[in-house]
Amino acid sequence: MSRTFKHFLLAAGMLAMGASAAGAATLDDVKARSALNCGVSQGLPGFSNPDDKGNWAGLDVDFCRAIAAAIFNDPTKVKFSPLSAKDRFTALQSGAIDVLSRNTTWTMSRDTTLGFNFAGVMYYDGQGFMVRKSLNLKSVSDLNGASICVQTGTTNELNVGDYFRTNNLKYELIAFATIDETIKAYDSGRCDAFTADQSQLYAVRLKLTNAADHVVLQQVISKEPLGPLVRQGDDQWFDLVKWTYFAMLDAEELGVNSKNVDQMGSTANPEIKRLLGTDGKFGEAIGISNDWVARIVKHVGNYGEVFDRNLGPATPLAINRGQNNLWNNGGLQYGMPVR
Amino acid sequence: MTDARLPDSAPARRWSWTDPALRSAVIQVSLAILLIWMAWSFFANAQANLARQGIASGFGFLDNSAGFGITQTLIPYSESMSYGRAFLVGLLNTLLVAVLGIILATVIGFLVGVARLSENVVIRALASAYVEVTRNLPPLFQILFWYLAVLATMPNPRQGWAFGLQPLLQSLANGAASIGLSPLADGLRSLAGDVSGPGVFLSNRGLVVPRPVFEADFNIIFGVLVVGIIAAWIVKRWAHVRREKTGQPFPTFWVGLALVLGPAIIAGFVLGWPMTFEKPELRGFNFAGGVRIIPEFVALLVALSVYTAGFIAEIVRAGILAVSKGQTEAAKSLGMRSGPTMRLIIIPQAMRVIVPPLTSQYLNLTKNSTLGVAVGYPDLFAVFAGTTLNQTGQAIEIIAMTMAVYLTISILTSMLMGWYNKRVALVER
Ligand SMILES: N[C@@H](CCC(=O)N[C@@H](CS)C(=O)NCC(=O)O)C(=O)O
Numbered sequence: 001m002s003r004t005f006k007h008f009l010l011a012a013g014m015l016a017m018g019a020s021a022a023g024a025a026t027l028d029d030v031k032a033r034s035a036l037n038c039g040v041s042q043g044l045p046g047f048s049n050p051d052d053k054g055n056w057a058g059l060d061v062d063f064c065r066a067i068a069a070a071i072f073n074d075p076t077k078v079k080f081s082p083l084s085a086k087d088r089f090t091a092l093q094s095g096a097i098d099v100l101s102r103n104t105t106w107t108m109s110r111d112t113t114l115g116f117n118f119a120g121v122m123y124y125d126g127q128g129f130m131v132r133k134s135l136n137l138k139s140v141s142d143l144n145g146a147s148i149c150v151q152t153g154t155t156n157e158l159n160v161g162d163y164f165r166t167n168n169l170k171y172e173l174i175a176f177a178t179i180d181e182t183i184k185a186y187d188s189g190r191c192d193a194f195t196a197d198q199s200q201l202y203a204v205r206l207k208l209t210n211a212a213d214h215v216v217l218q219q220v221i222s223k224e225p226l227g228p229l230v231r232q233g234d235d236q237w238f239d240l241v242k243w244t245y246f247a248m249l250d251a252e253e254l255g256v257n258s259k260n261v262d263q264m265g266s267t268a269n270p271e272i273k274r275l276l277g278t279d280g281k282f283g284e285a286i287g288i289s290n291d292w293v294a295r296i297v298k299h300v301g302n303y304g305e306v307f308d309r310n311l312g313p314a315t316p317l318a319i320n321r322g323q324n325n326l327w328n329n330g331g332l333q334y335g336m337p338v339r
Numbered sequence: 340m341t342d343a344r345l346p347d348s349a350p351a352r353r354w355s356w357t358d359p360a361l362r363s364a365v366i367q368v369s370l371a372i373l374l375i376w377m378a379w380s381f382f383a384n385a386q387a388n389l390a391r392q393g394i395a396s397g398f399g400f401l402d403n404s405a406g407f408g409i410t411q412t413l414i415p416y417s418e419s420m421s422y423g424r425a426f427l428v429g430l431l432n433t434l435l436v437a438v439l440g441i442i443l444a445t446v447i448g449f450l451v452g453v454a455r456l457s458e459n460v461v462i463r464a465l466a467s468a469y470v471e472v473t474r475n476l477p478p479l480f481q482i483l484f485w486y487l488a489v490l491a492t493m494p495n496p497r498q499g500w501a502f503g504l505q506p507l508l509q510s511l512a513n514g515a516a517s518i519g520l521s522p523l524a525d526g527l528r529s530l531a532g533d534v535s536g537p538g539v540f541l542s543n544r545g546l547v548v549p550r551p552v553f554e555a556d557f558n559i560i561f562g563v564l565v566v567g568i569i570a571a572w573i574v575k576r577w578a579h580v581r582r583e584k585t586g587q588p589f590p591t592f593w594v595g596l597a598l599v600l601g602p603a604i605i606a607g608f609v610l611g612w613p614m615t616f617e618k619p620e621l622r623g624f625n626f627a628g629g630v631r632i633i634p635e636f637v638a639l640l641v642a643l644s645v646y647t648a649g650f651i652a653e654i655v656r657a658g659i660l661a662v663s664k665g666q667t668e669a670a671k672s673l674g675m676r677s678g679p680t681m682r683l684i685i686i687p688q689a690m691r692v693i694v695p696p697l698t699s700q701y702l703n704l705t706k707n708s709t710l711g712v713a714v715g716y717p718d719l720f721a722v723f724a725g726t727t728l729n730q731t732g733q734a735i736e737i738i739a740m741t742m743a744v745y746l747t748i749s750i751l752t753s754m755l756m757g758w759y760n761k762r763v764a765l766v767e768r
Contacts, residue, residue: 086725233393
């Protein structure tokens with residue numbers, strides 16, 4: 001409650017006093033305060049999770065680090081704000097954060113009526129269900145009549161309603177404010193199923209008392225393109241965030257990674273030269289240094305490296321690239337060309 | 340300050356800053372204008388900035404379909420209904436937990452408050468412990484405790500504890516028969532026939548009980564019940580007046596109870612209890628049919644009542660201590676026992692001290708009900724200022740509406756308690 005009210009007061013104050021966040025040059029603000037304010041989730045292994053030393057790690061976290069690396073040549077100049085699903089949009093609208101990188105589904109209403117712009121799709125996902133193995137369920141329709149736990153303020157809360165209604169299935173949906181409470185309620189047996197985007201289910205499973213007792217059903221009931229977003233109305237900042245994402249994909253596609261990036265700058269390949277800033281003034285066009293992509297790749301890595309480090313087979317999540325493979329590898333990830 | 344005018348020469352009103360009435364009027368009018376201007380520019384500015392940021396505004400969203408399900412709905416609701424409807428559902432859920440919470444907290448608070456002054460050491464110590472524990476643990480913690488700690492001990496619906504309503508009714512019937520009340524026994528037996536199989540289930544999905552389905556004839560019984568209540572009220576007034584006049588006591592409670600229940604029960608037997616029970620049944624994951632009380636509601640209700648009762652107990656104790664000892668002594672010397680002394684002499688006087696702080700506890704309880712979102716209770720704050728706000732992004736409209744609702748509830752509670760306070764105030768003679 002207090003957090004919502006804080007954000008609301010912030011938003012109301014800013015909107016009313018005319019110190020409108022929109023139109024203001026976000027990049028200038030970020031440079032002036034020497035830190036990027038980045039909204040992430042409150043604890044989702046693989047996406048944004050503080051480790052035992054209090055350092056944030058994950059795919060969503062690394063995206064913010066990449067922006068900071070591009071601007072400051074220092075991936076640590078980020079201030080992370082952990083936000084619940086419910087509070088995240090108010091935080092971005094009010095200007096409390098510069099970018100929201102928090103497994104947020106790109107939907108039309110969020111893009112239009114909430115006043116945001118989505119910069120890309122960091123992770124192609126779909127909504128799934130986690131259940132107890134002992135129930136022996138095969139598909140979502142086996143959940144007829146079940147109690148389902150969900151986090152409030154998500155697309156998931158709405159998709160369940162659509163899916164169960166159109167398929168004439170009965171259900172009881174219990175919506176909790178934060179992820180911890182949702183997990184505890186499911187763990188205690190209040191619900192037969194936990195619903196969220198599949199990637200989040202894998203992460204949540206790791207937090208249960210006995211992860212091995214639970215399975216994530218194969219079936220998905222929705223499209224959940226998760227990506228970073230910014231306030232509408234600051235095109236320069238929007239461009240910078242969008243191209244940070246494309247650059248990470250392009251680097252992977254061109255074989256530029258954190259280990260070879262220093263040598264790659266001197267190749268003859270014109271595409272790589274443009275990407276790494278040894279040719280052209282692409283960084284200047286978005287208000288930062290021309291070697292911006294070299295900084296990103298050196299400090300944070302290309303998209304594939306970031307994916308593998310946080311979600312890949314070597315991690316407890318062990319998620320396949322699948323749809324998140326590059327377009328030329330059978331996936332959907334497609335970086336626009338730097339030229 | 341040195342006014343040399345003669346006392347009887349009526350001062351002619353002049354436009355002068357030295358006239359305090361005029362000065363204060365001018366200041367107040369300018370302040371009001373300033374406030375209105377500020378509010379207006381706040382609003383206009385916000386409107387313009389929202390438009391510039393591309394954020395929707397206005398109240399049109401209330402007609403859009405909500406799309407999300409709600410666990411507890413006191414009025415019919417489905418996902419395809421509007422945000423406006425969801426608002427009403429949330430509001431009713433808030434009122435339900437607030438009203439029941441206030442009643443429960445008051446009952447527990449009074450009992451514990453009186454117990455803290457008991458002569459019995461054990462009772463006194465228990466009451467003190469209750470107050471210390473409940474007042475000093477944050478309410479959110481208590482809600483989570485009742486929800487998670489208590490819920491975790493409950494079995495799932497398949498292994499849920501089933502309580503047979505039928506065996507209970509059957510044994511009641513046998514009891515009635517053994518003391519010669521054969522019509523009652525017959526009635527209970529026929530009821531038991533209606534509820535074959537277990538009717539009450541307790542599990543981590545909540546408490547499920549049979550839903551009574553009344554037939555048309557049952558209205559007669561309700562009518563008799565209402566008449567009984569009116570009669571009991573009249574008797575109470577009469578007994579009160581008589582006691583004021585003659586000092587004679589009257590067993591109002593028992594006579595009232597007999598008047599309320601007696602005729603209704605007789606009517607019920609005459610008409611053969613025209614009602615049936617819709618029994619809950621385990622179907623797949625959950626129970627179908629019957630009435631279900633969800634654990635989220637129980638946890639929130641119990642936590643809020645128990646927490647607030649700790650404060651009320653202290654208020655009651657302070658109120659009783661504020662009544663002078665002479666009152667007790669006077670009652671004793673008239674030969675009154677301690678029970679009636681408390682009920683008829685001390686508490687009525689203590690009420691004057693108790694009611695004002697009690698009001699603020701009631702307001703606190705209502706406000707604390709917004710913590711229910713932590714355990715997934717769909718109150719107004721969760722449904723409207725939570726889910727709806729998140730989906731529509733219209734923070735200004737939604738927070739304004741939500742604040743208006745809580746403000747209205749608070750003002751109504753205060754007015755009601757103010758009216759009650761006037762009634763219990765000491766009438767000086
Ligand atoms: N992609 C969906 C769901 C995002 C979401 O918040 N999922 C929850 C599901 S568990 C989550 O990540 N919670 C983490 C947190 O609140 O910290 C959306 O954008 O609405």
